[in-house]
Amino acid sequence: xxxxxxxxxxxxxxxxxxxxxxxxxxxxxxxxxxxxxxxxxxxxxxxxxxxxxxxxxxxxxxxxxxxxxxxxxxxxxxxxxxxxxxxxxxxxxxxxxxxxxxxxxxxxxxxxxxxxxxxxxxxxxxxxxxxxxxxxxxxxxxxxxxxxxxxxxxxxxxxxxxxxxxxxxxxxxxxxxxxxxxxxxxxxxxxxxxxxxxxxxxxxxxxxxxxxxxxxxxxxxxxxxxxxxxxxxxxxxxxxxxxxxxxxxxxxxxxxxxx
Amino acid sequence: xxxxxxxxxxxxxxxxxxxxxxxxxxxxxxxxxxxxxxxxxxxxxxxxxxxxxxxxxxxxxxxxxxxxxxxxxxxxxxxxxxxxxxxxxxxxxxxxxxxxxxxxxxxxxxxxxxxxxxxxxxxxxxxxxxxxxxxxxxxxxxxxxxxxxxxxxxxxxxxxxxxxxxxxxxxxxxxxxxxxxxxxxxxxxxxxxxxxxxxxxxx
Numbered sequence: 001x002x003x004x005x006x007x008x009x010x011x012x013x014x015x016x017x018x019x020x021x022x023x024x025x026x027x028x029x030x031x032x033x034x035x036x037x038x039x040x041x042x043x044x045x046x047x048x049x050x051x052x053x054x055x056x057x058x059x060x061x062x063x064x065x066x067x068x069x070x071x072x073x074x075x076x077x078x079x080x081x082x083x084x085x086x087x088x089x090x091x092x093x094x095x096x097x098x099x100x101x102x103x104x105x106x107x108x109x110x111x112x113x114x115x116x117x118x119x120x121x122x123x124x125x126x127x128x129x130x131x132x133x134x135x136x137x138x139x140x141x142x143x144x145x146x147x148x149x150x151x152x153x154x155x156x157x158x159x160x161x162x163x164x165x166x167x168x169x170x171x172x173x174x175x176x177x178x179x180x181x182x183x184x185x186x187x188x189x190x191x192x193x194x195x196x197x198x199x200x201x202x203x204x205x206x207x208x209x210x211x212x213x214x215x216x217x218x219x220x221x222x223x224x225x226x227x228x229x230x231x232x233x234x235x236x237x238x239x240x241x242x243x244x245x246x247x248x249x250x251x252x253x254x255x256x257x258x259x
Numbered sequence: 260x261x262x263x264x265x266x267x268x269x270x271x272x273x274x275x276x277x278x279x280x281x282x283x284x285x286x287x288x289x290x291x292x293x294x295x296x297x298x299x300x301x302x303x304x305x306x307x308x309x310x311x312x313x314x315x316x317x318x319x320x321x322x323x324x325x326x327x328x329x330x331x332x333x334x335x336x337x338x339x340x341x342x343x344x345x346x347x348x349x350x351x352x353x354x355x356x357x358x359x360x361x362x363x364x365x366x367x368x369x370x371x372x373x374x375x376x377x378x379x380x381x382x383x384x385x386x387x388x389x390x391x392x393x394x395x396x397x398x399x400x401x402x403x404x405x406x407x408x409x410x411x412x413x414x415x416x417x418x419x420x421x422x423x424x425x426x427x428x429x430x431x432x433x434x435x436x437x438x439x440x441x442x443x444x445x446x447x448x449x450x451x452x453x454x455x456x457x458x459x460x461x462x
Contacts, residue, residue: 002381002421045380074278076402076443093271098443121270121308123404203378256380256400
């Protein structure tokens with residue numbers, strides 16, 4: 001039976017894992033390669049590394065980080081942040097990533113999705129969407145808007161439609177972050193996740209808002225998510241992906257256990 | 260031990276090479292050196308992407324070289340599209356024939372309310388006499404990402420259920436294939452690759 005995936009996410013700045021609230025007050029949280037290996041050992045089904053450096057000088061550091069992290073990692077490994085061209089993607093794959101996640105650059109030039117998919121296959125392209133409900137809209141969920149630049153700027157697209165276009169262009173998965181919920185620990189945006197998940201035929205990874213085990217149960221059920229990003233949940237009370245999965249299994253969610 | 264890995268320009272080889280090297284194998288990559296393939300000790304045909312990409316194997320003459328090597332008894336492992344290529348073909352690219360080592364063609368998952376592609380960790384129902392999957396216990400999981408699948412036949416070494424039962428591994432003597440990605444399937448995947456690297460002709 002197919003299982004729901006729990007994905008550990010590492011935010012990386014200048015080659016180090018960082019923790020912070022909304023990308024401010026960054027605290028050094030260790031070496032990416034060490035942290036990724038630890039998460040994989042502790043039961044994470046996949047690792048996402050998001051580079052938040054996003055400077056030109058940072059690119060080489062990122063490639064070194066990817067190379068070191070990938071070396072001993074034998075679960076799917078996705079890398080995002082600052083991938084603007086198919087060449088950028090090719091370098092990240094060459095360094096050992098299995099998937100790349102694209103966000104702003106794909107909104108600016110959607111053919112980037114086609115280009116990476118053509119060369120590396122749809123399974124290698126994750127389109128990350130940062131979405132916020134529009135309270136003024138007739139249907140706040142269906143009309144949820146896509147944002148870029150860390151949520152500062154409207155992209156002028158609806159999340160559901162953008163997800164569908166990304167799929168048509170050859171994206172293999174959607175990583176959907178609810179900006180309303182991100183950082184709140186009050187639960188995922190299950191309505192938005194379900195709306196996106198039901199409008200595409202590719203997996204949707206839910207992100208933003210996790211605070212308790214029940215939130216994961218909810219997003220895998222009502223939210224129709226195929227996978228969920230577990231980032232900061234490991235910092236408050238739940239020690240590992242394995243213990244989170246054991247709790248999920250008790251709640252009837254199909255997960256990879258033992259792991 | 261030495262493994263010849265076929266590069267047919269479909270997706271990226273890094274993960275497969277890394278896993279094989281981690282297990283102590285020496286890897287040789289070729290995109291068309293037929294002599295290397297004919298002299299190979301073991302052959303791995305990876306693959307992520309579209310079945311049509313296997314056209315390159317015909318165009319470069321690799322298909323014939325692989326056929327010769329297989330006939331000589333060289334252990335062969337096809338991964339994902341590399342496994343599907345061992346069959347007669349795939350409805351993903353009907354004009355492109357496969358190797359035809361196993362009968363019947365590959366096909367897309369049936370229409371259902373489930374999503375296609377099948378992406379994620381799923382379990383294996385292993386045939387008892389499988390040598391490739393020896394030591395894989397019930398309830399172990401491996402990582403899949405695919406929309407097309409091989410039919411269940413007498414050569415099937417393991418089945419997996421998603422929408423329907425499909426062949427997640429195939430095995431007849433020295434010719435083996437896995438639909439999942441052992442190089443991305445943690446300890447279980449490494450165990451399977453290790454079995455392939457140790458595979459010897461049964462006495």
